[in-house]
Amino acid sequence: MTSASATAATAAPAPAATSYDDLHARVLAGELGPDPRTRRVSVAFTTRQAVRHEGRATGYRNEVLSLRLAEAVGSCAVEPGSLPDGALDDCVGADIARLLAHELRPVRVAALDAYLMHVRPHTxxxxxxxxxxxxxxxxxxxxxxxxxxxxxxxxxxxxxxxxxxxxxxxxxxxxxxxxxxxxxxxxxxxxxxxxxxxxxxxxxxxxxxxxxxxxxxxxxxxxxxxxxxxxxxxxxxxxxxxxxxxxxxxxxxxxxxxxxxxxxxxxxxxxxxxxxxxxxxxxxxxxxxx
CATH class of the missing domain: 3.40.640.10 (Type I PLP-dependent aspartate aminotransferase-like (Major domain))
Incomplete structure (x- = not known):
């Protein structure tokens, strides 16, 4: 293989993910961007909302966990009040690989979302x-x-x-x-x-x-x-x-x-x-x- 063709092969995009678990595994393996062990969450926060639109008979509540990785924010909604108090402390300063293995599913989802927002924003x-x-x-x-x-x-x-x-x-x-x-x-x-x-x-x-x-x-x-x-x-x-x-x-x-x-x-x-x-x-x- 020539150097030019080798470069082209290296630059070829990774195959599309076949499932959520496949995407999670590829990120954890560093196949879609920088090694997730080298990327750390700087800020973790929750957003809580109660709403009842004018003219509507009912309202609802939302709570969202968000993680900031450099310029990107990844998020995962949770049932209001269900997130343990220590979850934010677990996330702050932790690397993405560690959070992708966290025991709480919302933390894993928010971490994956933050990483993908970081490496492939909406453009x-x-x-x-x-x-x-x-x-x-x-x-x-x-x-x-x-x-x-x-x-x-x-x-x-x-x-x-x-x-x-x-x-x-x-x-x-x-x-x-x-x-x-x-x-x-x-x-x-x-x-x-x-x-x-x-x-x-x-x-x-x-x-x-x-x-x-x-x-x-x-x-x-x-x-x-x-x-x-x-x-x-x-x-x-x-x-x-x-x-x-x-x-x-x-x-x-x-x-x-x-x-x-x-x-x-x-x-x-x-x-x-x-x-x-x-x-x-x-x-x-x-x-x-x-």
Missing amino acids: PAAGARPVPLPAGGSLEKSRSRAAAVAGLLGAAAPGRTTVLVVGVVNSLLAAVRERGFGCVPCDLKGGTTEWGEPVRTDALAELERCDAVLASGMTLGNGTFEPLRAHALRHGKPLVMFAQTGSAILPRLIGAGVGAVCAEPYPFFWLDGGPGTIHLYGADTAGAAL
């Missing part, structure tokens, strides 16, 4: 299409994001009729229905939607009667993502992800069951009334603009 060169979110109130911004996500779903699942929505966000349900889809809302918290519909709690039990899946990145943190991905891949069903959790992780799984991703890294739309940006991957992102 057009990485396949991302930036879409601006206009300034406005929390409900206006939620609806703007929902319109973009529903656009991805419409492009990824043309002609599909029933969508399993995993991770209930009322703005998303409304936007998906406006596109002509039927919805089966599902969330581990259960309850009812804004329109009084029962929320299913077992997503896997609903898969067979749905034609496509729209799922939150929170499924990474609670361990339900891989069964959804495997089902979508096995049955050829469109799987679209909307991701604050794992925004840098899920684009790496497009083609391995994931069809499209709306990636929203920290800071999230609900933290600021000013303009923001989301990043669309896969499907026909041109049809998903606001």
